[in-house]
Amino acid sequence: MATASPSHVSKEKLTDELSCSLCLECYKQPKVLQCQHTFCLPCLQRLMDASFPSMQITCPLCREQTFVPNGNIEALKTNYIVESLLTFMAQCTSMGGHSDLEWSGQTVAKYCQLCQEERETDIFCDDCKMWLCKSCSVPHNRLPATKSHRTMAVADIVTKAKDKLKVVEKEMQGLEEAIEEQHQKVLMNQEFLSQQAGKVASQIEASWRKAVDIITEKKVALMQDIALSVSQIDAKQQSKITLLQENAQRIKEGLSFVKDVRKSSDAHHITNMFGHVEAVRQTVSHDSLAEDDFEKCQIEFHAVEPLSQAISSSSLGHILCGKSSVDDSPVYPDNAVTVGELVHRLAYGYYITGIASAYDGSIFVASNCNSLKKIKKSICEEEIYHVVKPWGVVKAPSSELILTDCGKSLGGGSVNILDLEGKFARVIANGLSLPRGVAVDSHGRIHVCDENDRCVYVMTPEGRIVAIIKYSWDGKFLFEAPRFITINKYDYIFISDGGKFVKMFDSNFQLKWTYKSPFARAEFWDILTADVGVLYVADWNHGIHILSEEGEFLGLLKQPFNDIVVKEPTAFCLNFNRSSLLVGTSNGEVFALDTVETE
Structure with a gap:
């Protein structure tokens, strides 16, 4: 048999349950x-202030x-269940200051708040917030000041309270489920x-190990080279030592002959021995006075570049922590409707790396690194075959x-100049490693931008290089892999670097400044400054x-555009009259986008 629930809960009991264990008073903003x-x-x-400047708070109980985000206590989650109970208790208290909180049955106060006597009180005035006995309720309902x-x-009170409790209970259950759901998500x-x-830690470890292995391998190879060089030089020097020892022995023998000759008085013997001594002297002099190449033997190490600079200037990668979804991101512009149309779709869906617009409405598209196409009136009119691997294209002030061209x-x-018909005019620079934007x-x-050389070449219209950035x-590298570039009217330069920055x-x-995407797995391609002072x-x-x-x-940028969705954008330019934005995509599509301000 189930245990019967208590007929009522005292105000004191509920107050104890809703009291803070620190200040021993009812919760304030729990x-x-x-x-x-x-x-x-x-x-x-107060606890947070005592632990400043720490961003953590220790529970006094456990x-x-x-x-604590940014050290702001108000950023912590509110206990909505406790807050709802506090609200309910306050409402119940306002309905009868001296009564207990009734959870079931129809027990009422025995104290009339009008006549101040102990009587059955079965009437409650909502305006006066008072319990009345039957005798006092009659004049209360008749007096002009209180009859309304x-x-x-x-x-009625019990029914109303129970109905309200049902609503509160439902809300609390919903809050409980929502909290549990959020808890599980967290x-x-x-x-x-x-x-x-x-x-990511494993990837960093593997990358570091790979770098160490490469450096170690190169170190071993260099040490083997120096060992081989020393061995070869040492063998030559050992031969020299042997020869010198042999000559020393010959000289010793020659000196012995000289002594014997000097002691002899036989002219015939002296003449014979003198010839033998002279032969020994000539032989020893020729061998011992041969050019000594010992001083020429030296070993030097010529590094490609200082090792410390190479290590400090390079990186093993970057940690990017961003959102995996863009659903909750702001859209731009928030007060305009963006409309768009498909201008052209390339025949084989080549991805577009560069796009430029001429005054006659022609659009030049560098696509898939194998051709330059000219589009006019939405028709692909011409394909320029002399280009090997085009990448970036822009219209110069000289029209x-x-x-x-990345080359083979x-x-x-190389950097090439074409006329506005797309015909080759001249080459102004060649021998570049991997020219991009x-x-x-x-x-x-x-x-x-030269992606492979990790630099930006600045040159005159004739091709003379005036700076290499x-x-x-x-002494550190400015770029990881510069690919695209745009310059605004104030000559501020914006560069898309390595697809990440x-x-x-x-x-x-x-x-x-450096910008990195707030989203995970971003891959930046082209960039463009617009007249409205923003960057695409x-x-x-x-x-x-x-x-x-x-x-x-x-x-x-707000999508869709007239039910058109631009997927995988890769290249930008403003059209010839600067009224719309031309966007190239990885699918070989060219879109024209316009924004219309709304009231």
Whole structure:
């Protein structure tokens, strides 16, 4: 048999359950810690102040640590169950100051709050917030000052309270389920994060081991080279030592002959021995006075570049921690409708690396690193075959096209000038390693990214290189792999580096800021500055990022555009009348996008 529930819960009992264990008073803004213990916001604030500047707070009951975001206690989760119970208790108390809280039955107070006598009170005035006995309720309902008050019988109060309790119970159950669901999500996220961190740590370890193995292998090879060189030189010197020893023995014998001759008085014997001594002397003199190459034997080590600089300038990679979803990201612009149309789709879906627009409406597209195509009135009119592997294309102020060509292999890259018909005019630079993006500043200087050499070449319109931007002031590389470049009207330079970063430089090539995607698995391609003072960044995996020229992420370009979705953007340019944005994609599509402001 089930145990019967108590007929009522006293106000004192409920107050004890809803009291903070620190201040021993009813909770004020109850906040829950990671260990699920609840305390008042002011009490937790005092604890936090005592542990400043730590970003963690220790539970006074179980000693478990809880991380406090930015040291702001108000950022902790509110205990909504406790907050609901506090609200309910306050409402019940307001219905009868001297009565117990009734959970079942129809027990009422024995004290009339009007006549101040102990009587059955079965009427409650909602306006006066008083319990009345039957005798006092009659004049209360007749007096002009109180006859309009709302009074309720005990049965109505109980029914109403029970109905309200049902609503509260349902809300609390919903809160409980929501909290449990969020708790499970947090636990799953923690587990996933732990797995990801372990995986990344393993990748870092493997990358480090690989780098160490490569350095060790090269060290062993160099040590073997020096051992071989020393061995070869040592063998020559040993031969020299042997010869010197033999000559020394001959001289010793010759000296002995000389002594014998000097002691002899026989002219015939002296003449014979003198000839023999002279022969020994000539032989020894010729061998011993031969050119000695010992001083020429030396070993030097010529490094390709200082090892310490190479190690400090290079990196094993970058840790990128971002969102895996873009669903909750802001969109740009938030007060405009973006419309778009498909201008052209290349025949074989080649991915587009560069795009430029001429005044007559022609669009030049570098696609799939094997052709330059000219599009006019949505028809692919011509394919330029003299280009080997085109990548970047831009219209110069001189109304010519500048095209980078990666060539057949490293070191075969070039910068070419074409007329607006797409016909080859001249080569202004060649022998580049791997030229990619190209842009022109307000002075007509051409900037070319070289991905393999990790630098940006700055050259005159005739092709004379005036600067090579590669190292920072402290000798470190400025770039990992520069691929795309754009320059605004103030000659500020924006570079897409390694597919992971966008870097902004002033006109003197001083680095001002670096932007990395807030999303995981971002892959940056082309970038473009617009007249509206924003920067477009093509992210192959997530869409088009919109940045301020200070590097602030403003949102993703709003989609769809007239039911058209631009997937995997790779290249940008403004069309000839600058009224729309031309976007190339990995599928060989060219879109024209416009934004219309709304009221």
